[in-house]
Every structure is written in C-alpha cells, then in structure tokens.
Amino acid sequence: xxxxxxxxxxxxxxxxxxxxxxxxxxxxxxxxxxxxxxxxxxxxxxxxxxxxxxxxxxxxxxxxxxxxxxxxxxxxxxxxxxxxxxxxxxxxxxxxxxxxxxxxxxxxxxxxxxxxxxxxxxxxxxxxxxxxxxxxxxxxxxxxxxxxxxxxxxxxxxxxxxxxxxxxxxxxxxxxxxxxxxxxxxxxxxxxxxxxxxxxxxxxxxxxxxxxxxxxxxxxxxxxxxxxxxxxxxxxxxxxxxxxxxxxxxxxxxxxxxxxxxxxxxxxxxxxxxxxxxxxxxxxxxxxxxxxxxxxxxxxxxxxxxxxxxxxxxxxxxxxxxxxxxxx
Amino acid sequence: xxxxxxxxxxxxxxxxxxxxxxxxxxxxxxxxxxxxxxxxxxxxxxxxxxxxxxxxxxxxxxxxxxxxxxxxxxxxxxxxxxxxxxxxxxxxxxxxxxxxxxxxxxxxxxxxxxxxxxxxxxxxxxxxxxxxxxxxxxxxxxxxxxxxxxxxxxxxxxxxxxxxxxxxxxxxxxxxxxxxxxxxxxxxxxxxxxxxxxxxxxxxxxxxxxxxxxxxxxxxxxxxxxxxxxxxxxxxxxxxxxxxxxxxxxxxxxxxxxxxxxxxxxxxxxxxxxxxxxxxxxxxxxxxxxxxxxxxxxxxxxxxxxxxxxxxxxxxxxxxxxxxxxxxxxxxxxxxxxxxxxxxxxxxxxxxxxxxxxxxxxxxxxxxxxxxxxxxxxxxxxxxxxxxxxxxxxxxxxxxxxxxxxxxxxxxxxxxxxxxxxxxxxxxxxxxxxxxxxxxxxxxxxxxxxxxxxxxxxxxxxxxxxxxxxxxxxxxxxxxxxxxxxxxxxxxxxxxxxxxxxxxxxxxxxxxxxxxxxxxxxxxxxxxxxxxxxxxxxxxxxxxx
Numbered sequence: 001x002x003x004x005x006x007x008x009x010x011x012x013x014x015x016x017x018x019x020x021x022x023x024x025x026x027x028x029x030x031x032x033x034x035x036x037x038x039x040x041x042x043x044x045x046x047x048x049x050x051x052x053x054x055x056x057x058x059x060x061x062x063x064x065x066x067x068x069x070x071x072x073x074x075x076x077x078x079x080x081x082x083x084x085x086x087x088x089x090x091x092x093x094x095x096x097x098x099x100x101x102x103x104x105x106x107x108x109x110x111x112x113x114x115x116x117x118x119x120x121x122x123x124x125x126x127x128x129x130x131x132x133x134x135x136x137x138x139x140x141x142x143x144x145x146x147x148x149x150x151x152x153x154x155x156x157x158x159x160x161x162x163x164x165x166x167x168x169x170x171x172x173x174x175x176x177x178x179x180x181x182x183x184x185x186x187x188x189x190x191x192x193x194x195x196x197x198x199x200x201x202x203x204x205x206x207x208x209x210x211x212x213x214x215x216x217x218x219x220x221x222x223x224x225x226x227x228x229x230x231x232x233x234x235x236x237x238x239x240x241x242x243x244x245x246x247x248x249x250x251x252x253x254x255x256x257x258x259x260x261x262x263x264x265x266x267x268x269x270x271x272x273x274x275x276x277x278x279x280x281x282x283x284x285x286x287x288x289x290x291x292x293x294x295x296x297x298x299x300x301x302x303x304x305x306x307x308x309x310x311x312x313x314x315x316x317x318x319x320x321x322x323x324x325x326x327x328x
Numbered sequence: 329x330x331x332x333x334x335x336x337x338x339x340x341x342x343x344x345x346x347x348x349x350x351x352x353x354x355x356x357x358x359x360x361x362x363x364x365x366x367x368x369x370x371x372x373x374x375x376x377x378x379x380x381x382x383x384x385x386x387x388x389x390x391x392x393x394x395x396x397x398x399x400x401x402x403x404x405x406x407x408x409x410x411x412x413x414x415x416x417x418x419x420x421x422x423x424x425x426x427x428x429x430x431x432x433x434x435x436x437x438x439x440x441x442x443x444x445x446x447x448x449x450x451x452x453x454x455x456x457x458x459x460x461x462x463x464x465x466x467x468x469x470x471x472x473x474x475x476x477x478x479x480x481x482x483x484x485x486x487x488x489x490x491x492x493x494x495x496x497x498x499x500x501x502x503x504x505x506x507x508x509x510x511x512x513x514x515x516x517x518x519x520x521x522x523x524x525x526x527x528x529x530x531x532x533x534x535x536x537x538x539x540x541x542x543x544x545x546x547x548x549x550x551x552x553x554x555x556x557x558x559x560x561x562x563x564x565x566x567x568x569x570x571x572x573x574x575x576x577x578x579x580x581x582x583x584x585x586x587x588x589x590x591x592x593x594x595x596x597x598x599x600x601x602x603x604x605x606x607x608x609x610x611x612x613x614x615x616x617x618x619x620x621x622x623x624x625x626x627x628x629x630x631x632x633x634x635x636x637x638x639x640x641x642x643x644x645x646x647x648x649x650x651x652x653x654x655x656x657x658x659x660x661x662x663x664x665x666x667x668x669x670x671x672x673x674x675x676x677x678x679x680x681x682x683x684x685x686x687x688x689x690x691x692x693x694x695x696x697x698x699x700x701x702x703x704x705x706x707x708x709x710x711x712x713x714x715x716x717x718x719x720x721x722x723x724x725x726x727x728x729x730x731x732x733x734x735x736x737x738x739x740x741x742x743x744x745x746x747x748x749x750x751x752x753x754x755x756x757x758x759x760x761x762x763x764x765x766x767x768x769x770x771x772x773x774x775x776x777x778x779x780x781x782x783x784x785x786x787x788x789x790x791x792x793x794x795x796x797x798x799x800x801x802x803x804x805x806x807x808x809x810x811x812x813x814x815x816x817x818x819x820x821x822x823x824x825x826x827x828x829x830x831x832x833x834x835x836x837x838x839x840x841x842x843x844x845x846x847x848x849x850x851x852x853x854x855x856x857x858x859x860x861x862x863x864x865x866x867x868x869x870x871x872x873x
Contacts, residue, residue, distance in 0.1 A: 145419060264418065267765065
C-alpha cells in the first residue's frame with residue numbers, strides 16, 4: 001500500500017495535482033500548468049500561465065473569457081508527454097469539448113472522469129469507456145434516488161408544459177453552456193413549433209456550438225423590450241442567475257421552470273421557487289456512475305464532487321471495489 | 329375514471345404557485361370525473377383523513393427486503409428527500425419487471441375503498457407480497473400517490489378554501505354555502521359529493537354541520553386610525569375554539585379543526601341539554617380556575633382533549649367552561665347576516681334568560697365573554713399588556729358592524745397579541761429538516777448560560793428567511809463538532825433572539841423550564857455568545873408574570 005504522497009495524482013490545496021508532471025487539473029487558483037476538463041466556470045480560473053484542453057474547450061473558453069489566455073490544445077485520444085508521463089483526453093459526454101483525462105506512467109493508468117454523463121446528447125461526443133487502474137470519478141448525483149429519464153421524454157414534457165398554457169410566456173432556466181444547447185436540440189424533435197428566445201449569454205454559446213459544427217436550432221436573442229403579446233406561447237431560455245431579482249419584471253403572465261438533475265426531488269423543486277422542475281442533467285446518475293466504475297475495470301476508485309460516503313460504502317459492501325480516499 | 333387523472337391533478341397542483349391556476353385545474357378535474365372519485369379527491373386534498381396504513385419505516389424495510397438494498401442507503405437517501413414515500417418512489421423507478429400494468433385503469437375509489445384498506449386484512453407476509461404486486465402492476469407515475477396514501481402522508485398545497493372556490497365556480501353557488509357544506513365529517517361517497525354540488529340551497533343535511541368559522545387577522549396599524557367606538561373588545565383566550573350547536577334538541581360540539589368532541593366533554597353536553605331553545609354558539613372551551621375566574625394553562629386543557637368519556641374525578645380535577653363569543657343561530661333562525669353589535673344584544677338576552685329559566689344551574693360551565701371597554705387606543709394597549717395576568721393571549725378586536733362570514737376575512741376581526749417574551753440564546757444543535765426543508769439543516773436547538781455551561785432550553789425551526797436558512801446551513805456544515813445520526817452538535821458561536829409565548833417550570837427538561845411556541849425572531853450577528861442570556865434571566869421572566 002502506498003502512502004497518499006506516492007499516488008500519481010493526489011489532492012493538494014483542494015485541487016487534483018500530478019506532482020511528477022507538475023500539472024494541475026481544473027485548479028481553483030492560478031498555477032503554472034492547468035489541464036482543463038471542460039469550459040464551465042467552476043472548472044476554470046484566471047491567471048494560470050498555461051492551459052491545456054481539447055480544441056472545443058479552448059474555443060468555448062476563449063469565447064467566454066476572451067483571447068487573453070494561453071491554451072494548448074489536443075485532439076481526443078491524442079497522447080502527449082509531460083515529464084515522461086503520457087496524457088490524453090477522452091470524451092466524457094458532459095458538454096461539447098468535455099473530457100476525461102488519462103495519465104499513464106510506468107505501466108500504471110490513472111483516469112480522471114471529469115464531469116461526465118452516459119446519456120444520449122447530440123450536442124457532444126458520447127462518453128468513451130476508458131480502461132484504467134485508478135479511477136477518480138465525480139459523484140454529484142451519487143445516490144440511487146437519481147435515475148434520469150430519457151432526454152426526449154423530458155423534452156416532450158417541456159413541450160407539453162409550454163403548449164398547455166398558450167396564453168403564458170414560458171421561462172425555462174438552465175445553464176448557458178451545455179444544458180441550453182442540449183435542450184434546444186431535444187426540443188427541436190418535439191411537437192413544439194412556437195418561437196424560442198434565448199438570453200444573450202445562451203445565444204453566444206449557441207453560435208459557438210454552430211461554429212464547431214453542432215446543429216443548434218435558431219433562436220431569437222431576447223431584447224429587453226419585447227411586447228407581451230409577441231412572447232405569448234413562446235419559450236425563453238435564461239440562465240439561472242436571472243431567476244431572482246428584477247429581471248423577471250420585464251415579463252408578464254409567465255410560468256417558470258428550472259432544468260436540473262436536482263429537480264427530481266420534490267422538496268428541492270418546491271424550495272427552488274420555480275413553478276416547475278425538469279429533471280435533466282449533464283452528470284451521470286447513480287447507475288451511470290456504477291457502470292463507469294465497472295466498465296473502466298478500475299481496481300481502485302476515488303470519488304470527489306458530491307456526497308461520496310454513500311456510493312463508496314455501497315461499492316465496498318456490494319461490489320467489493322477498493323474505494324480510496326485522498327484526505328484533503 | 330382512473331387514478332391516472334388524480335395523479336395528473338396532483339402533478340398540476342404541485343407545479344403551480346398561482347391560486348387562480350389551481351382553482352381552474354380543480355374545477356376542470358371535478359367537471360370531468362365521476363362523483364365518487366371526486367368525493368375521494370376532496371377527501372384526500374383537504375386532508376380529512378390521513379390514516380396511516382403502514383409506516384414509512386415499514387415501507388423502507390420492505391423495499392430493502394424485496395430489492396436487496398441496504399437499509400442504511402435508503403436512510404441516506406431519506407436525508408436528502410425528507411419523505412419516505414417519495415424515497416421509495418424514486419428508488420422504485422425502473423425496478424418493475426412486469427411489463428403489464430394491470431392497474432393502469434384502477435379508479436381512485438377502488439384504490440381507496442378496497443385495495444388499500446384490504447391490506448390490513450392480510451398477514452404480514454401476504455401484505456408484503458401484495459404491496460410488491462401493486463408496485464409492479466401500477467404505472468410508475470402513480471407510485472408516489474400510492475406510497476403517500478399508504479403512509480398517510482398525502483399532502484399538497486391546496487386549502488379547503490381553494491376546493492370551496494373551485495366547486496363554487498363549477499356550480500355557480502356562493503362560496504359561503506359550499507364552505508358550510510364542507511364542514512364537519514366528510515365521508516367520501518356519491519351522496520356526499522352530490523350534496524356538495526346540489527343547486528338547491530336550503531338543504532336539511534346542513535343541520536348536522538357547524539358554520540364555517542370566522543377567523544381574526546393579525547392587527548394592522550391602519551386600524552388605529554378608526555374610532556375606538558367602532559369596535560368590540562374581547563380577551564383572546566388560549567383554549568379550543570368551538571361551535572356549540574343545539575338543533576332539534578341534539579347537541580354537538582365542533583372544533584375549528586372540524587372534529588366532533590362531544591365525548592370528551594360530556595358534562596358540557598349534559599348541562600346544555602337543559603336549555604329549551606335551539607342555538608349555535610361560537611366560543612372557546614377552557615379549563616377554568618373558578619376561584620380566580622381566569623383560565624388555567626393550555627397544558628391542563630390538553631389533559632382533557634384526547635380523553636374520551638373522562639371519569640368524574642378527571643372532570644373535577646380539570647373543570648371546563650365554555651365561553652360564548654357569539655350567537656349565530658337561534659331557534660332555527662340563521663342570524664349571521666345581522667351586525668355583530670345586534671348579535672351581541674341577542675346573545676346577552678338569551679344568556680340571561682337561560683340563566684334564570686333553566687332548572688339546572690348552567691353558569692358553572694357556561695358563560696358569555698366579558699367585553700372590555702378601553703377609552704382610547706393607548707388604553708387598549710394597556711389592556712393588552714395586562715392580558716398575561718389573566719392568562720389570555722391578548723385582545724380580539726371586532727368591528728361592531730361586521731356580519732359573520734367565513735374564513736380569515738380582511739378588515740373585520742383582528743387579534744392583538746401581547747408581545748412575546750424574548751431571550752438571546754446560542755445555537756448548539758442542528759438537525760436536518762423534512763419535507764420542503766429536506767437536505768438542509770433547519771431544526772435548531774438553543775441554549776442559555778448556566779454558570780460556564782450552555783444548557784439547552786428550546787428548539788425552534790421557524791422564523792428565518794430562506795436565504796438565512798441557506799446561509800446558516802452552510803455555516804452548520806463547516807462548524808460541526810460531532811454527528812449523531814441526523815443531528816450535529818455545533819461550535820457555540822451563533823446567537824439568536826428567541827421569542828415565545830409562555831414560560832413555565834418543567835421537571836422534564838434539564839434547563840428546568842419549558843417555553844411555548846418558541847421561534848427565531850432575529851439572527852443576532854451583532855452578539856457574541858457571552859452576550860447571550862442565562863437561565864437566571866429566564867427565571868426572572870417567569871417571576872414577572
């Protein structure tokens with residue numbers, strides 16, 4: 001048994017760190033070299049000397065934070081070497097450009113899952129099963145109460161929700177990057193044929209997706225002053241940050257909903273203050289995490305991001321998987 | 329008509345925050361379903377019965393046994409969800425192996441009058457098998473309803489008022505009448521629903537039902553602009569609000585919660601039967617200190633409420649009184665539409681007649697409430713401050729011209745409660761909430777100083793804003809000393825102002841005191857734990873009253 005310091009990858013100052021390569025993964029503070037799994041802001045921080053990511057992630061990041069960052073990019077599956085360690089990105093199915101990162105050193109394989117999902121999503125590459133010895137997995141939804149419905153079912157529910165209230169304007173809150181595009185893509189296949197508007201932040205990401213070759217339905221960028229009648233019966237996509245506060249006063253006769261995995265729980269749905277919740281997530285559900293653990297053939301598993309206690313205990317008891325803890 | 333419709337109704341009601349929406353949804357539901365299912369729907373939605381057929385614990389164990397899930401994992405899920413029925417529903421997803429959903433067309437009536445009650449006729453093994461069968465044969469969308477009814481936890485944000493409004497809209501009859509018809513025992517049946525929607529207004533059946541209660545609102549400043557002479561002032565007693573009904577010689581005592589409590593207070597029923605007139609009185613039931621002519625504490629009344637057919641010695645030990653506020657009906661004549669001041673005259677007139685003409689002395693169990701006559705508003709305030717001395721909660725202020733309508737009508741009656749007592753206390757434990765507050769630490773315990781030690785004196789879970797709850801939850805997670813199951817002991821650091829209604833000596837508590845209705849009224853971020861109050865301060869409060 002090795003001590004924590006001897007793991008190829010470990011937690012240091014609250015972040016994943018590979019000492020041999022002197023490289024950090026999604027660091028929350030400025031470092032010299034940072035590997036970025038995907039372009040969500042909770043996985044990115046300003047001020048690093050060098051970023052390394054997939055091409056898509058780099059483009060999305062630059063679109064969001066400007067060109068002033070130095071990013072080196074690699075294709076999925078393309079191996080590169082840092083201090084003798086082989087590193088490669090593999091699709092994680094979370095959003096466009098998102099990746100798992102594999103490290104190989106002296107016959108030992110490590111895999112950082114990044115944020116991932118197994119569900120179908122036409123706006124990004126499907127999760128790729130990668131075999132590994134050590135797996136570091138997220139477990140945001142690591143309880144068996146989380147079981148996602150097929151995303152086309154959710155899209156149909158959304159479509160019904162809008163068309164059942166033709167006199168209302170339906171505001172659907174969702175993350176600007178990833179979730180919004182996935183929803184647009186799914187809604188396109190439903191019976192909903194009304195107008196769709198999106199907030200500037202979402203609109204921008206839609207364009208980036210299109211430039212990267214993803215087919216995203218055209219939406220109208222929402223302007224501040226819109227006539228109420230014009231918005232009746234239509235769908236407006238907004239980022240969750242606008243759900244509280246004065247922004248909503250721009251609209252009249254609205255119904256609101258939030259698209260998030262957490263919405264599968266009634267108490268959270270009620271407390272959220274939205275009229276309705278649609279349980280759709282870009283993270284894996286319980287079965288998804290278990291499947292990845294199994295198919296990766298990892299003999300040792302670490303969990304982070306989420307309540308890891310339950311899933312760890314379950315794997316140890318039921319599947320006899322060796323679950324390790326970083327200690328922080 | 330099927331459970332499907334009801335299930336959809338539940339989802340619709342649950343995903344709307346708009347009252348008008350809910351009324352519309354309910355109206356459409358009642359319109360498109362048959363009377364028997366409608367009566368069950370009303371029964372469930374108004375929470376008339378929340379009978380528990382099996383416990384949440386039983387359900388969890390059963391699931392664990394059938395699907396080989398460790399119980400601890402189900403319990404962990406429960407902490408996140410806060411409702412056993414919902415946890416099991418979520419876990420049941422995609423579990424069923426049977427393709428055929430034979431129960432997809434089951435009616436609400438069949439489920440509630442047969443399928444579920446029949447479970448109790450089975451032995452444990454058969455019962456477990458039957459529940460598993462139902463789970464497998466019932467479409468997943470209905471699992472939540474089924475599990476909630478099973479565990480007696482079916483609740484949705486619909487008040488009786490909304491049901492009343494929707495039915496009133498459906499058949500175009502005044503809300504007041506529907507509300508009256510909904511009072512008392514509502515037994516689900518075709519008859520009870522048809523009675524409810526009958527277009528004929530003067531129905532005999534109403535005789536067995538109490539009137540909808542008129543309730544007081546919390547005082548608003550604007551009332552002080554009015555002349556004091558426009559109002560009638562009464563003490564606000566802390567007992568059980570009751571309608572005492574005598575019609576065709578039959579007496580019934582109805583609580584505000586619409587329970588018939590004749591059996592708990594036989595001496596009152598007996599005494600009132602000597603009065604010759606028929607009547608409906610609105611008033612308060614109290615355990616009475618006849619020597620000092622004030623109410624005893626509510627805790628003594630509790631010793632009577634749940635005891636049916638109390639013995640003579642209990643009746644003597646906890647002597648009750650009914651204090652009438654209002655006369656609503658006299659010898660079959662509904663007088664709710666006449667002004668309060670005139671009803672009062674009638675009440676006084678009949679009371680003195682009953683006192684003099686009834687063979688049996690009724691005044692040892694029945695009186696009418698004394699009125700208070702403040703000279704001006706500051707004087708009213710003085711009365712209010714005195715209310716603790718006579719064990720009342722403050723004043724009730726009623727507009728003299730008000731008619732007796734139903735519900736919490738605005739601008740008619742007000743409650744002017746005595747300011748609560750307050751202590752600054754230190755947060756020492758937190759527990760996860762349930763239901764709406766699941767996943768957050770929302771149940772708090774507070775302590776006061778005793779020398780160098782913090783002694784727990786009250787628990788409270790209301791009073792913080794959602795924002796504060798979230799903020800505090802974060803702090804709690806970071807400042808936990810120890811976890812005991814769902815409870816965390818915390819670093820003593822946060823001070824809160826706790827308000828309560830009453831304080832008394834209690835041998836059951838380590839602190840030696842018990843407080844009533846404790847609630848958080850302020851997060852005293854400005855205070856350090858050394859600024860918090862001590863038990864001494866609490867004892868001082870007790871001496872003052």
